[in-house]
Amino acid sequence: MCVGLLSYTKMQGPPPLNVPQTTVYYGADNSPIGEHHKGENRHWVPLSEIDPNVIDATISIEDRRFYSHWGFDLTRIGGAVIANLRSGSRAQGASTLTQQYARNLYLSHDKTWIRKWNELLYSLRLEMNYDKDKILEGYLNTVYYGHGAYGIEAASQHYFGKPAKQLSLAEASMLSGIPKGPSYYSPLFDLDRAKNRQAVVLQSMVQNGVINQVEADEAHLEPLNFIQNELERPADVGPYFQDVVEQKLIEEVGIDPALIEAGGLKVYTTLDPKIQKEAEYWVEREMPDNELQTALVSIDPRTGDVKALIGGTNYVESPYNRAVTATRSPGSSFKPFIYYAALENGYTPASTLLSEATSFSIDDGRDVWSPTNFNENYAEDFITLLQAMAFSDNIYAVKTHLLLGTDKGIELARRVGIESPLGDHPSLALGTSNVSVLEMTRAYSAFANGGHxxxxxFIRKIVDADGEVIYESEPELVQVLDPKLAFIMTDLMTGMFDPYLNAHTSVTGRSISHLLNRPVAGKSGSTSTDSWMVGYTPQLVTSVWVGFNEGIKLDHASYGQIAKNIWANFTEKALEDQPVMEFQKPDGVIGVKMNPENGLLATEHCPTHRTTYFVEGTEPTKECPAPENSEEADAIDEEAHEKEKFLQRFFKWFGH
Structure with missing residues (x-):
């Protein structure tokens, strides 16, 4: 039988070394937004022009018996069969370099026994008609190393700016670990993960006897200088978005990375090319030409569809995705989570607290913390929750956080989709725990869509080369907030753009309110190193972050308005062809004309008023007193001070 099989494969002749198809990404309008090529940026070099470390590393990690088998490794196949039988799956592979080369050239990448059999036949044809060095040369010149680099020469030039024959052991072992998962193990995406993979490659070389342990350890410790030479024109639309799609294809959908490289897939995404181009335009227009970075994510809150995503100012210079991978302190843009928890626990927009310089006893009385307002600007009086949101009063936020219990804000943030670690401490009210831009956009969506x-x-569906739909998704929404309170929260967040609320200070959105011509809600945030703007309409939720990569202090006088400007201009332009929509008030919510300074019903005695919304039955019932009725005014003032005295006792009792 073996003789017959070998004779058959020999008679078939040498298989053609053809080039696979292209995987195409499509936007929400089904127009092409990018391609994942096989056959571009492939700089063919003979085996003699490839550093021996690359050859040793590749054989050690992929196929140690490459020079002794006939295209397949019975020992590895036996081990894989046993592993698969034990697990009840076909997840464990045993492919040799020849099989991988054959699969990439001729076959699909689905894990079926028929495909494995055909792979074996093609591998035998390759082995019967080409020598080992020719097969190895072909593999090294066609395998994908990520970022558009096909083949070891293109990879070496892209990552290290040098030809493949000049690679060091450290560089060769790093590159040789990438093909197992080009987006997963790319050092430009996740250096720690890539270093761990490099260590595995080096240990395989030690076990294969081509280097010793000292050489492996020295190579792993050697610093690497990544040049990132441009090899290809970046994707036309949304290159950072497309990187996320590729990662999700592998990690969440379960597509074999080799299938993506072989091509032929049609991946239909949620990205809106028009909206994405607006995002890219405003980032380019507003960002200065220096090391300052930005990230933007825009989601349709009604579906969760990601419509635009930017992970940095220049994808070619830095493909690191600051929108998804990086986490930074959101500052005051975290406050809505605290305030929604307050609404759940008895607060209303009319709830008042004293805004003045305050020191808090923390850590069971072992320390004192004295947060400040921006420019140390305090009302020196009671302010309402409506004002606290519009002015971003830090003292009001910290008092609320401590009065509720520091777990309440954390629980709410978790409920709406914040997954990053959150510190259970007083300063969380001021956004001191790091989160991602994608997380913030997702979390604010629950305020915009009625509590879901x-x-x-990112991906709507995937169609294979045969036209079969192999994956399809539907929007996932779960009701987690009370629609009435979500609407009230939204109404509170419209206050930052309402100059009518200006009092002892101005509303925080005053600089961009003139740019907005439709109902919007949102919250800005800043720390010493970060500037945020997160806001929304009923159709679009967008988060913008601005800062430096390494957490360098941000000159807010120069750069503090950039995130707001990008957000406001982008929101207006992205929706200019869409109808102006109001936030829909649910049943059980009532609007009253309230004096924003004291939370009382506005009358002719205090004509300053704003229509503010409450759960029916919790709206103010007391009217502003007449100026001459000093006795009633004194009574109201005394009542407010009694509330504050209770809070002070509360903080003292519980160590805050």
């Missing part, structure tokens, strides 16, 4: 937690969706 959304799952950010």
């Amino acid at each position: 937690k959304v799952e950010p969706r």
